[in-house]
Each structure stands twice: as C-alpha cells, then as structure tokens.
Amino acid sequence: MSASNDHERSALQLPRVRIQAALEAMPYARHLGIRLAGAVPGDGALFHLPFDARLIGNVTLPALHGGVVASFMQIAAIAATWALTRADVQPKLVDFSLDFLSSAGPSDIFAQCEFHRVGKRIAAVGVRCWQRSSIEPVALGRAHLFVAPSA
C-alpha cells in the first residue's frame, strides 16, 4: 500500500530475483550454464555450475579449465554485488586474484561470495569455490569491482 511497504517487500525479494536478473544479463554466464542454487542465511547466495564435458581444460586428469573456474567465480562476484548495490549498470571487474588449492574434477562446482567492503565506488569481494564440501574449497578468489553510482 504505502511506499515504505513496497520498499520492504522488494528488499525481502532481493537476492533471488535480482541475482537471477544479473545472471540473465550476462551472455557468458548463460553459455557456461551458471544458475542460482539457493539463498544461504546471511549475505550469501549459492551459485552452481553443473558439470559439462566442454568445460574441461585438462583431459588427462581430467579437470575443469582454470579459466572456467575463474569465470564462474567472477560471475558470482559480479551478480552478487550488482544485486546488493542495486546499481543501474553492471559492476565492472577491476582486478581478480585466484588461488587454486586443488584441481577441480569433472563434477558440479559451487561458489559463494563474501563482501569484505562495499564502498560508494569500489566493492571488495571474496569468492569461495568448492565441489564436494564447502569446507574443502578448490579455489579462493578476491575481486575488486567498480560499482557505478545509481542515477
């Protein structure tokens, strides 16, 4: 009814609807097949990349390509930050640093973001990526995103 009620309702809807829209706005996210698995209590949305043979980078191990893991984590960081900040335009990746803790085998991978700091212009975001269990990450990433101010 009132404007404040509308605002509260949209705030409750925040993660899922907005993150879904952010994923749909990224053609490469659609190409890889990245989906939103669910919302985790706190600030987390759970991102999911179902396994596909075309994502393999090393056929002898076999293992997912490091660039696929990186892209998945970057997309998670961009989508989560976009949803959080409600910026008009997609946040831009300034830099990204990725530690590979073990090779990512031929199975589904998951990622979750942690906001280290969200300022007016820059967001510092950590991304954790795992396969079997979230306490055994296969990769840890750190991103700076430029968040353009909303009009």
Added chain:
Amino acid sequence: MNDPEQSPISVEDLAQLFSQHMPHGRDIGMALDERTSDGQTRMRLPAQPFLSDDTNGECFFPGVLFSLADSACGLAVLRALGRVVPIATLDMRIDHLASASMDADLVAVAECYRMTSSIAFARCELHSGPQSEVCAIAVGTFMLSSSSALVPDISRFAGVEPR
C-alpha cells in the same frame, strides 16, 4: 632440443594438441599462433556473441581473458621447460586496464620469465581492439610436477570428439 627417449612427443606438438583438442579451448574458440622468434607465446580468440559481458555484445567477459591468459602462460611454461611435464596453475592475478572490445580478435602474449626446479613464473598481456591495445595484464605461478613419468597420452587428446 627434446630427447626422444624422454618424451615421445615434442613440446611444440603437444602445445598444438593442447590448443586444438582441449574441450574448453574448442568451446570458446582459442587458437595457438605459430611460435614467434621473440620467444613469446601468442594465443588468439575471435569474438563471438556468447563471450560477451552484457547484452550489448561489445566487450569480452573478463573471465574469457583469464582462460586465454591461463592457457597461454601454461604453454609458455612448457615451451620454456623444453620437455613435457604436467603443470598446474597455483595462482593467477589479472588486472583489467580497460574493457576488451569485441571488434577484433583478443590476443594473449605470454612469457615464462623465471623457472626454478619446481615453480615457474609467467606473465601475459592481453590485447584487444583494432589498435591491439593492452586491455589486461595477468601474472601467474605454476607448479611443475616432480614426476617426469606422467607424459600425457596423446590418444586421449585425439579422442576428443568435435562438437
């Protein structure tokens, strides 16, 4: 050059096999350029709409640059080694100096600038647009496997079906 008893396949052949048959490389269209006299490893990626960062389709998604840089640095390390050993990326960092426009092929130029017995250090410049301007810089470290017995089986590369 390569000791035929140590490795049944040359590093150059393996580099070509990697770039031609690696499923992710095929999926997005990576290609390895001929080895240049400056000792650098060049890979290129033609623009395609599904590689873009937004629905305007003007720029490559940043992760695509990471894929090309990771592959080019890995091949630069293999070439610097001069023999075929399994390598693994320990970490990679990429700085995006500008958006990577899709009006020309994306080109990665990589070199291995330091090699120890177990770790290799490589860096890569990514060039985009008709003027081939530097749009990103990547730096990575690679672990070299201690086992020289694990020579990749080339039949598994050849066995990858075209999509």
